[in-house]
Amino acid sequence: MNHRNDKTPLGAHKQILCRGGFKTRPAAYRLASFKCRSVGARHVVPSPFFLAFFDASIAASWRFNIFFSRFIFLLVLLLALPSAAQDATSEPLPAPPSDIEHILVISLDGARPDAIQQANAPVLQHLAAEGAVDWNAQTVELSVTLPAHSSMLTGLSVEEHGVTYNDMPPDCPPIEASTFLTLASDAGFSTAMVVGKEKFCIYVQREAVDYTFAREGDRSVADRVIELLQTDPPEVIFAHFPNPDYFGHSTGWMSETYINELNSTDFQVGRILDELANLNLLETTLVIITADHGGHDTGHGTTLPEDMTIPWIAYGAGITPGTELSGITIADTTATVLWALGLPVPESDASRPITEAFTQEPT
Numbered sequence: 001m002n003h004r005n006d007k008t009p010l011g012a013h014k015q016i017l018c019r020g021g022f023k024t025r026p027a028a029y030r031l032a033s034f035k036c037r038s039v040g041a042r043h044v045v046p047s048p049f050f051l052a053f054f055d056a057s058i059a060a061s062w063r064f065n066i067f068f069s070r071f072i073f074l075l076v077l078l079l080a081l082p083s084a085a086q087d088a089t090s091e092p093l094p095a096p097p098s099d100i101e102h103i104l105v106i107s108l109d110g111a112r113p114d115a116i117q118q119a120n121a122p123v124l125q126h127l128a129a130e131g132a133v134d135w136n137a138q139t140v141e142l143s144v145t146l147p148a149h150s151s152m153l154t155g156l157s158v159e160e161h162g163v164t165y166n167d168m169p170p171d172c173p174p175i176e177a178s179t180f181l182t183l184a185s186d187a188g189f190s191t192a193m194v195v196g197k198e199k200f201c202i203y204v205q206r207e208a209v210d211y212t213f214a215r216e217g218d219r220s221v222a223d224r225v226i227e228l229l230q231t232d233p234p235e236v237i238f239a240h241f242p243n244p245d246y247f248g249h250s251t252g253w254m255s256e257t258y259i260n261e262l263n264s265t266d267f268q269v270g271r272i273l274d275e276l277a278n279l280n281l282l283e284t285t286l287v288i289i290t291a292d293h294g295g296h297d298t299g300h301g302t303t304l305p306e307d308m309t310i311p312w313i314a315y316g317a318g319i320t321p322g323t324e325l326s327g328i329t330i331a332d333t334t335a336t337v338l339w340a341l342g343l344p345v346p347e348s349d350a351s352r353p354i355t356e357a358f359t360q361e362p363t
C-alpha cells in the first residue's frame, strides 16, 4: 500500500487494524504488546459458590429449573454490572481527526521548556500559542538521550523497552520494541527519520523507513527534512535537532549561549514550517514538538525537575488552538501519533493518546 502520491487523508486508513482485531496485526506487534483500547471485551466469571448452586439445580424438577434459569440470569446480570461500570470508567478512545494527511514529530534534544519561554523563539512560541501545549511535560527517569527517545518513539517505559544505555552499542543492533515509524511503515504509511546523532541507528528497524543521519547539526537536519518535503513528502516524519543538548553541555543549561542558540534551533524549525506552508501542506499536517530531557549545569540524567521537565507542543491539523495541557509524559508522543493514524496504541501504562488536544468531530 503506497499513499505517496494521493491526497487521501490519513483518516481514510483509520481503525483498519483495530477493526481487524488481533488476528490481522502485523508481525511487528509481536515485539511489543499492543491492544485496541477502544475494543474492550470482558468475560463474566461465575464464582465457585454460584457453580455449586448451579450443579444442585440440575437434580431439581423442571419448575425448579425454570426458577434456577431465571435466578442464573439475574445472578449473571448482577455479576456483569460491576464489570460494565468498570468498562465505563476506561472510556473508549474518540475517533481520530479526519483532516490529518501528514505527521511531523520534532525532538529538540535537551531543550528546556523554561528556556524556550525565556528565549524569543518566535516559531515555537507561536506554535504553542496557536496550538496545544504542556510546558511541564515529563520525561522518563534516566533523563538521557537514548532511554528517553526510546520512550518517545515506542510509547513504552524504560523497563518495557529495555534501553538503559546511552552510548551507541557495537554494530548498533536495532531495539526490539517497535517505534511508531516502524508500526506506521508496516501499516502502509510512508515514513522518514532525520536525526542529528549517530547513535539513533538503534531505531533503524525497517529499510522502508527513510533514514538520514544529518551530521552537521540542526541546519543539516532541517535541510534534509525540507528536501524530503520538496521531493515526496512522507506521511510520518521524525526529526531530531541535536544543538540544544550540545550547547547545554558546552556552555551550561540556561547560560546566555544556550538560550541564544535555542533561537537558532527555533529558526531551523521555522524553515520547515515555512516549507510546509509553501507546499500547502501546513493545514493538513499535525506537528508535535517535544524534547528528550532538560539539563542543569553542564549535564543531565538526574531526577531533578530541571532534567525531567520537557516541552510538549501539538499544532496544526486536528488541534484545538489555545489548549493548555497537563500531565503529559514523553511516551504519550507515540500513543498520540498512532491514535492519529488510526493504529492501535501501545498496551502500556506509560502512555496515552493526548486526545484532549484535538477538536472532537461530530459523529
Ligand SMILES: [Zn+2]
Binding pocket: 110, 145, 245, 249, 300
Ligand atoms: Zn546530553
